[in-house]
Amino acid sequence: MKYGSLILEKKEYVYLKRILNVSGYAGDFEVQNSLQKLSEELREAQIVDHENMPSDIIRFNSKATLIFENGLEKTLQLVTPTDRDVSKNKISILAPMGAALIGYAEGDTLIWDFPGGRHHLKIAQVNQEEITEVLNLII
Structure with missing residues (x-):
């Protein structure tokens, strides 16, 4: 990891903890495992x-x-559960891929268990979009 641990913005961290508590780790086994792993990573995260x-x-x-181990390149946007499409x-963020990515940096590689099995990913590029709507939910 580029920064040694996950990094989360303070208000987004609070919002994420809330939705994880409300979700109760609902979903199938892989979703539950992903959210549990994210909760564990949050304990060591840097909050800024x-x-x-x-x-x-x-x-x-x-x-x-993202660049997958098979060379596939895909661009995804991480959103709140209500904005998923x-x-x-x-x-x-409550999907296994969303749980895997939050807090990681451009250039990081990670290994995560997804519904289709364990995958190695490299984060090739990160672009920021407007986040005011998420912050407004929290304030």
């Missing part, structure tokens, strides 16, 4: 103020270009 947030961290509304490559 908005103005100190590195621009290369995957956070709410970030677009991340798979047809537009918008994935929920």
Whole structure:
């Protein structure tokens, strides 16, 4: 990991903890495992103020270009559960891929258990989109 641990913006961290508590890790076995792993990673995460947030961290509304171990490249946007839209490559933070990506940085590689098995991913690029709507939910 580029920064040694996950990095989350303070208000997004609070929101994420809330939705994880409300979700009760609902879903199938793989979803439950992904959310449990995310909860464990959050214990060691660096929580920073908005103005100190590195621009290369995957956070709410970030677009991340991923390279899978088979060479497939895909760009996904990490969103709140209500904004998910798979047809537009918008994935929920509560989906296994969303849980895997939050808090990681451009250049990081990670190994995660997905419904289709264990995958190695490299985060090739991170672009930030507007996040005010998420922050407004929290305030």
